[in-house]
Each structure stands twice: as C-alpha cells, then as structure tokens.
Amino acid sequence: MSTNENNNIEEILEVSSDIIEKKQNWAGFVETTVVNFFVECKLEKLNIEDGRGNKAKLARQKDDTIKVEYTSTTTL
Numbered sequence: 001m002s003t004n005e006n007n008n009i010e011e012i013l014e015v016s017s018d019i020i021e022k023k024q025n026w027a028g029f030v031e032t033t034v035v036n037f038f039v040e041c042k043l044e045k046l047n048i049e050d051g052r053g054n055k056a057k058l059a060r061q062k063d064d065t066i067k068v069e070y071t072s073t074t075t076l
Contacts, residue, residue: 026072030056035066 030048038046038058046058053073061067 026050026054026056027070030068030070034058035068038066 034046034048034056035058037043038060043058044060047056049055054071056068056070058069059067
C-alpha cells in the first residue's frame with residue numbers, strides 16, 4: 001500500500017470518528033441535560049432542534065416514564 005493510500009485511509013478514519021463522536025454528543029446531551037430539564041420543569045412534551053439536522057422529542061407517558069426519540073443528520 002502506498003503512502004498516499006495510507007494517508008487517505010487515516011483521513012477517512014478521522015472523519016468517521018468525528019461523525020461518531022458528534023452523534024454520541026447529541027445523544028448524550030439529549031439523554032442527560034435535556035431529560036434533566038424536562039423532569040425539573042415537569043413538562044409533558046418537548047421538541048428540540050439544533051438547526052444542524054439533530055432533533056429530539058420527549059414525551060411523558062401515562063406510567064410517568066419518559067419516551068425519548070432523537071435523530072441526527074450528518075453532511076459529508
């Protein structure tokens with residue numbers, strides 16, 4: 001394998017890990033900070049969007065559990 005091919009593979013791996021980290025950061029943010037806010041404010045429903053394609057919906061269920069749905073979008 002040539003040096004150029006190795007560099008390309010390394011760049012692809014770096015971009016991939018950055019994408020994975022951003023997705024984890026969004027999920028982590030939603031599952032901690034947003035859920036804590038939802039609970040503290042005793043909300044029934046909450047929709048958030050960060051303007052970069054990441055969205056989350058929280059809803060309180062009848063049994064007082066919290067349903068969390070989130071998506072994230074990545075542009076390459």
